[in-house]
Amino acid sequence: MKKKLLVLGVLTTMLLAGCGGSNDQAGTDGGKAKPTTFVMGTSNFNGDFYDGWTNSSYDANIRRLVWGGGLLAPTDKGEFVLNTFVESRTMSKSDPSKEVNDIWTFKIKDGMKFSNGDPLTAKDVKFTFDFYLDKKALQDTGATTNLPDYISEVTIDEKENTVTFNLKKVPYAIDSAVFLTFILDSSDIAPKAKEAGLTPQQYVKANMSTPIGYGPYKIDEYVESQYVKLSINENFQGNFEGQKPHIPTIIAQNVPEETKITQLTSGEIDGLTGLVSEDNIDAAKNDQDLSTNNYYRHGGGQITFHTDFGATQLPEVRKAFAYEFDRIKFRNLFLGKYGIASNAPYSRNMWMMYDAGEKLGEEGKFEKSLTSYDLVTADGKWDETANLAEAHRLLDQAASRTDGAYAKLTKKGDKYMWEGKELLINLAITSAWTDAINLTLTKEVQNKFGIKVNVDSMDWSIMANNLYGNAPASERKYNAFTGGTSYSLQYDPYASWSKTQILPFGQGSSSNTSRYVGDEDLLAKIRFANSSTEEGQEQYKENWRKWIVEVNKDLPLLPLYSNNYYDAYTNRVVNFETNALWQWPYAIVKAEYK
Amino acid sequence: MEKEKKQGEKGTFSNVILPYLRYIGNRLLHLIPVIIVISIVIFTLINLMPGDPVLAMINPETTANMSEEQRIAYIETMRKILGYDKTVFVRYFLWWKDVLTGNFGYSVALNKPVSDFIGTYIMNSFKVNIVGFIIAFLIAIPIGIKSAVKKNSRYDKAVTVISMVGISLPSFFMALLLVLLFSAILRVLPFSGMSDPRGVRPDYLYYILPVSVIVLGSLAGLIRYIRNAMIEVLKADYIRTSRAKGLSEKVVIYRHAFKNALIPVITIIGFWIPALFGGSIIVEKIFAWPGMGLLMNQAYQFKDRGVLSTVLLFFAVLTLFANLFVDIGYALVDPRIKARRIK
Numbered sequence: 025m026k027k028k029l030l031v032l033g034v035l036t037t038m039l040l041a042g043c044g045g046s047n048d049q050a051g052t053d054g055g056k057a058k059p060t061t062f063v064m065g066t067s068n069f070n071g072d073f074y075d076g077w078t079n080s081s082y083d084a085n086i087r088r089l090v091w092g093g094g095l096l097a098p099t100d101k102g103e104f105v106l107n108t109f110v111e112s113r114t115m116s117k118s119d120p121s122k123e124v125n126d127i128w129t130f131k132i133k134d135g136m137k138f139s140n141g142d143p144l145t146a147k148d149v150k151f152t153f154d155f156y157l158d159k160k161a162l163q164d165t166g167a168t169t170n171l172p173d174y175i176s177e178v179t180i181d182e183k184e185n186t187v188t189f190n191l192k193k194v195p196y197a198i199d200s201a202v203f204l205t206f207i208l209d210s211s212d213i214a215p216k217a218k219e220a221g222l223t224p225q226q227y228v229k230a231n232m233s234t235p236i237g238y239g240p241y242k243i244d245e246y247v248e249s250q251y252v253k254l255s256i257n258e259n260f261q262g263n264f265e266g267q268k269p270h271i272p273t274i275i276a277q278n279v280p281e282e283t284k285i286t287q288l289t290s291g292e293i294d295g296l297t298g299l300v301s302e303d304n305i306d307a308a309k310n311d312q313d314l315s316t317n318n319y320y321r322h323g324g325g326q327i328t329f330h331t332d333f334g335a336t337q338l339p340e341v342r343k344a345f346a347y348e349f350d351r352i353k354f355r356n357l358f359l360g361k362y363g364i365a366s367n368a369p370y371s372r373n374m375w376m377m378y379d380a381g382e383k384l385g386e387e388g389k390f391e392k393s394l395t396s397y398d399l400v401t402a403d404g405k406w407d408e409t410a411n412l413a414e415a416h417r418l419l420d421q422a423a424s425r426t427d428g429a430y431a432k433l434t435k436k437g438d439k440y441m442w443e444g445k446e447l448l449i450n451l452a453i454t455s456a457w458t459d460a461i462n463l464t465l466t467k468e469v470q471n472k473f474g475i476k477v478n479v480d481s482m483d484w485s486i487m488a489n490n491l492y493g494n495a496p497a498s499e500r501k502y503n504a505f506t507g508g509t510s511y512s513l514q515y516d517p518y519a520s521w522s523k524t525q526i527l528p529f530g531q532g533s534s535s536n537t538s539r540y541v542g543d544e545d546l547l548a549k550i551r552f553a554n555s556s557t558e559e560g561q562e563q564y565k566e567n568w569r570k571w572i573v574e575v576n577k578d579l580p581l582l583p584l585y586s587n588n589y590y591d592a593y594t595n596r597v598v599n600f601e602t603n604a605l606w607q608w609p610y611a612i613v614k615a616e617y618k
Numbered sequence: 619m620e621k622e623k624k625q626g627e628k629g630t631f632s633n634v635i636l637p638y639l640r641y642i643g644n645r646l647l648h649l650i651p652v653i654i655v656i657s658i659v660i661f662t663l664i665n666l667m668p669g670d671p672v673l674a675m676i677n678p679e680t681t682a683n684m685s686e687e688q689r690i691a692y693i694e695t696m697r698k699i700l701g702y703d704k705t706v707f708v709r710y711f712l713w714w715k716d717v718l719t720g721n722f723g724y725s726v727a728l729n730k731p732v733s734d735f736i737g738t739y740i741m742n743s744f745k746v747n748i749v750g751f752i753i754a755f756l757i758a759i760p761i762g763i764k765s766a767v768k769k770n771s772r773y774d775k776a777v778t779v780i781s782m783v784g785i786s787l788p789s790f791f792m793a794l795l796l797v798l799l800f801s802a803i804l805r806v807l808p809f810s811g812m813s814d815p816r817g818v819r820p821d822y823l824y825y826i827l828p829v830s831v832i833v834l835g836s837l838a839g840l841i842r843y844i845r846n847a848m849i850e851v852l853k854a855d856y857i858r859t860s861r862a863k864g865l866s867e868k869v870v871i872y873r874h875a876f877k878n879a880l881i882p883v884i885t886i887i888g889f890w891i892p893a894l895f896g897g898s899i900i901v902e903k904i905f906a907w908p909g910m911g912l913l914m915n916q917a918y919q920f921k922d923r924g925v926l927s928t929v930l931l932f933f934a935v936l937t938l939f940a941n942l943f944v945d946i947g948y949a950l951v952d953p954r955i956k957a958r959r960i961k
Binding site for chain 2: 061063068070071072077078159163164166168232245247248249250251253275277278279280282283286287290292483484485532
């Protein structure tokens with residue numbers, strides 16, 4: 025027995041000796057020497073590190089590290105400036121009668137290089153746009169692009185190292201729609217594709233996990249479903265401030281949701297971004313070895329109403345439902361204390377929300393002027409009496425009308441009826457929402473307010489098909505849907521709200537998911553505001569605000585929450601300044617170990 | 619004459635190995651109709667999933683900002699790539715043709731053919747599940763035997779209590795406990811993954827926790843089965859006879875009793891191994907271990923039909939082969955069965 029115990033003891037000692045120092049190797053690199061590696065915990069990636077195929081945000085972060093931008097690159101304030109390998113941009117009109125400049129020419133600096141040493145020239149820019157403009161070749165590999173909608177021709181002057189774009193249209197969001205496209209290394213892709221007997225698109229598809237870029241980092245190793253290891257690209261020209269990376273190695277490591285916060289607090293990994301749950305955020309905030317950045321999400325969760333179906337056709341019903349729905353309680357159940365709710369599709373990261381002197385992230389004058397769908401008591405609690413009164417006022421008002429769809433809403437005693445039956449909203453949700461929704465919309469609340477809600481939990485793809493209108497029209501049942509949304513940096517509401525984006529239900533995917541028809545002229549004005557002039561930007565802001573007021577009034581969707589995101593990381597790292605518009609792959613460039 | 623007979627009985631290919639091969643061949647042939655029926659069930663169930671399979675597989679957000687023309691072209695391309703432009707009947711045969719040629723369809727979530735990655739995931743699952751099971755089996759044998767031999771002793775009661783605790787603990791809870799103890803508190807083992815991106819920690823350290831969960835999860839049940847089987851066998855007359863013959867206790871237990879006790883244990887193994895792979899969905903998720911469990915979990919979430927059908931087929935084939943091995947195991951340990959089946 026003693027012998028066995030001795031053997032066991034020796035084996036355990038050997039094992040632990042083998043593990044010894046594992047913590048030193050972990051995130052902090054231990055010791056007093058300046059660490060050389062930063063390990064960012066992330067959810068799993070697909071390994072699609074080229075743009076155009078799948079759209080996981082975790083893959084997108086790797087692309088940002090590898091490329092950092094296209095001809096234009098983002099700033100930490102969500103603006104777009106010339107990338108550091110571009111010398112200049114000139115704009116002109118193809119026809120003097122045109123209102124906006126539709127010919128854009130970029131001059132590439134001489135001597136620029138990709139991370140593998142290949143030259144980065146105007147030829148590569150043309151190759152890239154030809155690559156994405158070849159719709160057939162692209163679609164044959166399952167990729168997508170919107171570039172053909174904007175570009176009619178791309179030409180280059182090899183001697184001058186310039187590339188010229190003839191644009192079909194110049195919407196306000198042209199910068200982000202076209203000129204953030206990552207430039208491909210033609211010297212690498214073209215000959216190898218030819219040698220393999222493939223189209224460039226097929227070649228890229230087959231080599232999706234080994235991209236060549238010109239951004240701050242280059243991929244050294246990718247292990248499927250585990251990690252991506254990147255080292256500094258010596259040919260990187262710097263970010264918009266001319267900053268070059270300081271941390272030699274970045275590892276994006278797939279960490280399980282169940283243990284990620286413990287991995288961070290124990291020093292196994294160095295950072296986690298986008299923490300949303302109260303437990304995780306509190307654990308990070310209470311850890312003395314961690315620093316945190318927090319900001320409101322540029323998007324959030326919402327209930328989208330189908331405004332062309334059933335009782336939710338009537339704005340009064342939608343708004344009464346909003347008053348029935350205690351969003352404060354819901355947020356506490358769903359997120360804990362880290363979240364807010366807006367009253368229309370906007371976020372507190374949008375410059376259009378603020379007047380001069382107001383601070384991004386805080387509630388500005390314009391936001392205060394909008395109708396709030398949470399009537400609260402003096403101490404900030406949901407005021408059931410006031411919300412109930414407002415809901416009934418709206419329903420009574422609608423029931424008294426007899427025109428159009430209003431004729432279907434009636435009042436029988438103190439009950440509201442739709443087509444002779446009790447007023448009912450069919451709400452489609454996914455499983456993650458079940459508890460919070462059911463605990464908020466209790467039977468008691470439904471009975472008091474007079475709008476019954478049938479909540480059906482289902483798979484996301486089934487719900488999405490109903491939401492987007494892909495389901496058979498004969499089986500159409502749902503009036504409202506839960507879901508999340510993220511706003512783009514340059515917000516073009518036309519793409520999601522124009523009536524041109526609605527297909528008859530059952531005949532395909534409608535990107536105007538609420539099927540809401542509003543002021544089309546206003547949407548067109550927003551879309552085609554001239555982003556390159558101050559006047560154009562002012563017009564954009566003015567019209568955008570008008571549109572927000574309209575949507576706030578008609579309520580085709582009810583925002584439920586916007587997370588207060590926390591990014592947490594080892595406090596040995598400084599200058600890691602993430603925000604809603606400046607994700608960690610951009611911010612890591614300036615960061616360094618103390 | 620007797621000498622010749624003995625020579626003939628000695629292990630020659632024709633009288634020892636060939637009958638086994640013939641038996642295995644026969645059993646494999648019997649598996650074919652079973653696999654066909656299972657494949658029809660899997661294929662039908664996957665095709666019965668609600669909605670247009672192509673639309674269900676495409677992330678609606680991917681097509682949301684496309685023009686109508688682009689959207690239709692994209693969907694039709696995907697329909698063609700995924701083979702959904704053909705009838706269900708044709709698709710079933712094409713699916714079989716593809717499977718037999720190593721083409722398991724296309725993963726929409728991972729944007730690549732299933733055959734490009736399925737092998738790696740299968741191997742990763744085998745690495746933890748089979749190693750874990752073998753270790754559990756090797757530990758369970760002596761404990762189970764000792765427990766049976768010393769029935770109702772303190773040792774036996776202690777083993778019984780510990781086994782009951784082990785059976786009652788869900789694997790995810792055990793996994794999280796081990797992570798908390800060895801990774802978070804003692805900090806001697808990594809939390810998750812299969813290897814160290816820094817290349818400092820040896821790979822084997824990454825196997826310890828997931829394998830431990832498999833071992834602990836299997837151990838308690840196996841000990842119980844071995845103990846119970848041994849108790850039954852130890853009551854048999856031939857064991858009493860062996861002892862009366864003056865054979866040593868070691869020989870009686872390990873040569874005579876244990877070999878016979880293996881028959882019910884082998885039956886259990888046949889069910890255990892497929893269940894082990896199914897149960898590893900949670901273990902693989904907690905340890906971010908890219909195996910079949912994790913893949914199935916992802917495939918289910920994304921309605922990734924190509925992956926889902928392959929994973930289900932894998933589980934079906936695994937179950938069938940586990941049963942085949944059980945039958946071969948019976949023949950190896952039980953001369954009566956051998957005499958009946960291996961001719």
